[in-house]
Amino acid sequence: MTTAASKANSAGLTDDALLGGRLQVLQPARGYRIAIDPVLLAAAVSAVAGQRVLDLGCGVGGASLCLLGRLPGLSLAGVEKQQMLAMLARQNAGRNGFADNFRVTCGDIADDRLMGALGLFDHVMANPPYYTDGGRRPSPLAGREAAQAEKGTPLDDWLAIAGRHVRPGGTVTFIHLAARLDEVLRGLAAGGCGAARVLPLLPKAGRAAKRVLVQATRGAGGGPATDPGLILHREDGGYTAAADAVLRHGAALFFADPGAR
Numbered sequence: 001m002t003t004a005a006s007k008a009n010s011a012g013l014t015d016d017a018l019l020g021g022r023l024q025v026l027q028p029a030r031g032y033r034i035a036i037d038p039v040l041l042a043a044a045v046s047a048v049a050g051q052r053v054l055d056l057g058c059g060v061g062g063a064s065l066c067l068l069g070r071l072p073g074l075s076l077a078g079v080e081k082q083q084m085l086a087m088l089a090r091q092n093a094g095r096n097g098f099a100d101n102f103r104v105t106c107g108d109i110a111d112d113r114l115m116g117a118l119g120l121f122d123h124v125m126a127n128p129p130y131y132t133d134g135g136r137r138p139s140p141l142a143g144r145e146a147a148q149a150e151k152g153t154p155l156d157d158w159l160a161i162a163g164r165h166v167r168p169g170g171t172v173t174f175i176h177l178a179a180r181l182d183e184v185l186r187g188l189a190a191g192g193c194g195a196a197r198v199l200p201l202l203p204k205a206g207r208a209a210k211r212v213l214v215q216a217t218r219g220a221g222g223g224p225a226t227d228p229g230l231i232l233h234r235e236d237g238g239y240t241a242a243a244d245a246v247l248r249h250g251a252a253l254f255f256a257d258p259g260a261r
Contacts, residue, residue: 013088018062019069020248025092027060028084034062036232036247037211040201041127041175042066043246043253044213049073051122054165056109056158057081061089061102063127068098070250076102077118079109109161110153124162125173128155130180155180156187163191168219175201178209185224188216195220197255200229215255227255 013026018039027033042063047053051074055064058078068074076098080086086106093102107114132154155176162172172193176184178200185196193216200209209229216224230253232243245251 018066019250022069022250023065023096025060025062025065026088026095028088032059034060037175038062038127039066039247040213040230040253041125041173042070043251044175044199044215044255045123045125045173046171046215046255047071047074047123051075052077054118054121054124054162055079056124056126056162057128058089058104059085059127061092061104063125064089064102065092065096065098066250067125068096068101070252072098072101074101077121078102078104079107079115079118080104081106081108108153110157115161115165118165120167120170121165122167122170123173124166124170126158126162127175128158130177155183156190159184159187160191163188163193163218166193166218170218171215172218173213173215175211175213178212181212181214184212184214188214193218193220195222196224198224198226199253199255200226202229202231204233204235205231213253 012029014029016025016027017023018025025034039062045053045067047067049071053067053074053076055076055078058064058080061078064076064078068076078089080089083106086104089104093099105114109115166172172188174184181198188196196214196216199213201211201213202209230242231240234240239247246253
């Protein structure tokens with residue numbers, strides 16, 4: 001989520017604010033850029049101080065930093081395939097005071113040896129690529145295309161990897177397209193994560209959700225349940241009070257309270 005005050009520099013980066021200016025992140029001026037999805041993802045993670053969280057495909061660190069902005073006592077590990085983004089994630093961690101809380105590994109989440117060295121986590125979160133190759137026009141920007149399109153690691157693999165790296169009783173939280181919700185739920189269940197909670201993200205009141213947040217618990221039984229949707233925008237285009245509380249003020253989404261599960 002960028003601001004009009006973004007400033008490009010000679011390295012082709014912009015310096016942008018998250019959570020109403022509480023965080024500053026460097027990111028490429030062209031290519032994939034942080035929108036609201038990583039902020040919403042972080043708000044949904046049901047972590048408590050002292051726990052370990054894994055961010056799969058962490059990019060420049062948007063979701064991890066937003067989670068630390070809400071819960072600074074966490075320990076975050078990020079894995080990012082693109083070397084430039086991993087470098088920026090480390091830099092962003094340091095400039096926001098989280099160098100000791102957020103450690104970034106540059107590598108492929110499909111690399112079993114790399115992932116095995118990271119161990120198990122209390123929570124895993126991911127904002128994976130949304131689109132398969134079919135039915136869309138590829139972006140001419142390599143960084144954006146890598147972030148948006150499944151290339152070599154399909155959604156089922158992302159979900160399986162998340163399930164393998166969360167402790168029993170821990171949660172896996174994904175944000176994805178509403179049109180692929182069934183795939184997300186099947187993949188979570190196949191990885192041993194059940195009792196899924198689904199939060200539709202509604203563009204405006206009365207509109208169908210385009211994206212969903214899904215959170216499931218490792219080792220839990222039971223099928224999915226759908227929570228009331230979060231309405232993102234008012235009719236005039238501004239954020240609703242509920243969305244603004246999350247996006248600008250760092251509030252947790254209501255199902256992020258472990259006591260609510």
